[in-house]
Amino acid sequence: MSETTIEQELRREAKERHGRPTRPSLSLLASLVAPYRGLAVATLVAMLFDLSGMLLIPTQLSAMINTAVTTQDASEFLVHGGLMLAAALAGSAGYITSTWLASRLCANVGRDLRMRVYRASLSFSATDFNRFGTGSMITRTLSDANVVQQTLLMTILMIFPVPIMCAISVGLAFATDFVMGWVLLAVTLVTLAISLVAIRGTAPVFTRLQGFIDAMNARLREAITGVRVVRAFGRERLTRERLDETFDAYARNAIRVNYVFATTDLMTFFIMNGVESLIMWLGADRVGAHAMQIGSISALIEYAMLILFFMMMAQFAMLSVPRALACLDRAVEALEVSPQIRDAEECKEPAMVGEEVARFDHASLRYADADEDTLRDLDFSIRRGQVCAIIGNTGSGKSTVAKMLLRFCDATEGSLRFGGVDVREISQETLRSHIAYVPQKAWLFSGTIAENLRHGRADATDEELWHALDVAQASFVRELPDGLDSRVAQGGTNFSGGQRQRLAIARALVRQADLYVFDDSFSALDFKTDAALRHALASELAGAATLIIAQRVSTIHDANRIVVLKDGRIVGLGTHDALMQTCETYRAIAQSQARKEDIRG
Template sequence: MIKIAKNRVSVWAVIGAVLFMIGQVVTNLYLPNLTSDLVNDGVAKGDVSYIWSVGGKMLLVSLLAVIFAFGNVLLAARTSQTLGKNLRRDIYQKVLNMSDDEFDQVGTSSLITRTTNDVIQIQNVAMVALRMMIMAPITLIGASFMAYQKDAQLTSIFIVVIPIIVVFIGIIMYFAVPLFKAMQTKTDKLNLVFREGLTGVRVIRAFVRDNFEQNRFDGVNRDYTNNARKVFSIMAAMFPVMTLVMSGTNIAITWFGGHLIANQAMPIGNMIAFMTYAMQILMSFMMLAMVFVFIPRAQASADRIQKVFDLKTRILEPKDPKKFSTDEPAQLDFDDVVFRYHGAEKPALIDVHAHMKAGQTLAIIGGTGSGKSTLINLIPRFYDVEQGAVRVNGLNVESVSKHDLQDQIALVPQKAVLFKGSLRDNLLYGNAQATDDELWHALEIAQAADFIRESDGLDTFVEQGGDNFSGGQKQRLAIARALVKKASVYIFDDSFSALDFKTDALLRQALRQDKTVNQAIIVIVGQRVSTVADADQIIVLEDGKMVGLGTHQELKENNEVYREIVDSQIKEGSASNE
């Protein structure tokens, strides 16, 4: 946990909080002593002037205690919230730079839990640490010393009381700490099921699986609730038992102290001060108990967050990165590429090779699971090849910085992703400096201008995930966003699947006629032969192996796998360029 907090909080703020807390504890310990003097030397002797004098001191000390407490709370709150803010920032930054392999190791739901619930646990323990964790031991030692000074005989009461408290707190921790740790894992499961239910609500309704999903959610919800009930029921037992112990302690102090006062062995003011110190001692134990309960849960959260930070990326930045030349024409090369997913026995891609120049289109076709998306994910270096090389503009993608590489690439993923806000904001993701004319030009090429004009133009509101657009509209807007970017390589990962044949043909024709796009390389992953037929080169994949490379006509005549794809689509009436 200290490792998590290091460099994420101000050392001076921590020191300030500690100093304020020490001041608060000292004033709190001094007040009962003043009360004792007030009773012994003022009230008992009827000395009004002394009462006023000591009363004034008590008022001043109380004011100082309030100031110290306020300073401590302020700095503790600012420190804990700053720690939470910096942790969330760093986790988010780590996630943005993760490779797909690393992301899959943790999972979306768990990352959400770690960024929210786990960070809150660490914030809470940081607040507790700068309050209770400092206050409790100092108060315990100080109050014990002051109580002993007031009457050494009465301190023998603590020989009985303290072991009872320690045993009780130990029992509570033994049962509560594992349950607190389990709550984080159960929160992960709850978030997972809830998130799947929200994102898949249409599928759930379509298959009439409402009751099944409700029962599934009820199961994890009940599991979480039962765990929470157990742990908080155990914790709830602490307060009545501690109240009972405190009351019993007060009775014992009053009983034995009364006998000492009757025998004139102790002034009455000392007994009043001793009772206050006794309560401070017992409250210190209760605070320590709370701290010991908070810490294991926060430590579990810190370990989970640290695991995210400790994930070793296999996509390393080059030590001496090369720079792309602005004068070099666009170029894309696959040099006998072999790729294997982490931990997989068999390679996902074997001996893939192709060489493309500016103005050319490379298409990739194959059956489901043949490795089409895997191949294009190697271009922006979402994964690194095992053998061979991928080159963009003549440079091995592993020899340039990821930022420079991905700045040369515009990608439209399989699932069109739009962000909540205006359409203009979404399109400017491709190029923050683009003018409105350039945005409209991209919309024209993507065959999206017509339905955008019918709405509010570039100010059209985009709901979360683009849910106010159809699947085909979202794909066209995602394509337009990529076209706004001035890239060397435009990648369309099955990005025409939701388009009708006419729109598909018009869009591809517009791409071929655009001067800017003609200076780049287009990579198209497609399922339909009509989408890839016009490409300059077509890679045919089967089970990760490149079984064909050539034009549509060449492959149709010479490649059995490609011919089977064409024949199957002709029978379905979906191939228009045979």
């Protein structure tokens, strides 16, 4: 079967990654483990007790057969039996303790990795988010971190003990019989070679598997989110085929990995049975030649079985190591992103005392991946006690103005001052604490209405929440059985578009900010509610500055100053009446929304 487009893209990315050093990934892992050095040392000590108990049991069994059985001395039985029991108890205690400590260590490492990736994503610019994608960031934060956590646990419990177990077992075998020592050493080296070959073959496949998880997350998220559009246009079959393509590609690569697992396990089991037969055959010959005692055969078989058992478990764990390294590489990619928006070394406090709250001083903006400016030479101010409005055709850059105020992006030319200070000299936390923002898409979080409103201000009282709801014309909340404690689904999907917008506006009013930014926040409201809301806001926000980004002329009709944008440039600036006389772009927008005789001026 030919490769799909997704498989070809992932194979191309793997080739680009080939040859890159894994040192950054290992450095990241080391930095995650470093705070828990004490826990790691305690785990290793407990593990030594576990291994010591395992190795003492066959040693004492051999001694019991060689002495107690041949001499028929009951005291020898009791001595060696008691030592075997003590070894078993010590080994069990060591195993339980080491497993608990290792699980705790790995859980802490996994948590810290998730937090690092998530915190890094909080500093991403819009370009960075577009580069990675939401589905990929979710995979890197959750799935990849889980893979690293589980692989680290398996490495500690299944791989770390192998060198110790092999070294001591082979040493004991040599001490028991020189020939048998060479047999165990040869078996150990052969099994190790098989494991390395298997790992080398599965490493690139594991890397691609994580890419397939990204692709599945992205496509499944898109299909579920847009299910109404899919059904409305009858595209269920096409969507299903696209998802099937991704699922089939993942399944094919997963089958390859499972085939390697099965083959490796089969070879290991074959070696185990062959070694057991070989030891018994050679042991019988050596015992007959009086070169070794009969009890030593049981000890050698136990040593061989322990080596092969641990090697087999290590194979299982080692096959997951390439996948974990791929996940760490992906985490490093996210962590090494240099934020385009960062705080200055010495931040200043804005002076919120004058009338001018914010000012665009010949500010222009060009995104890093763009060929031309999105906004050009913006020069206007937003004043306290006034309403400044921005209107323009689709794609004129209206919402980008709000992003600049919130420092989601910075001016590439000119400057934007807030409280008389360049926003690049104000910490992002301080700047945004003075701004209340209502986004274009009213997003609500799962929880209650009260919890959503308190995103604006955590210490707001219930009275303040009700007041904000009344101003936002969200009277429907009073009609709900649970009022402020009514449940909100993720995204607010259990409310209509207009209800979500009013709740988002109420959340902004709770903030009690110096500047209120409404980014096309009235589009889902009917004209009557829109008018009532604007009337209520006029008195509520009299002491603050207000910026309204709108598409409807009726929404901004009474604004003190209207900025008209076209292709990122200001083509009109003034009141509604003045712009109707002087600005052709504004007049065309107004005339397209209402009959000529209903337009003032």
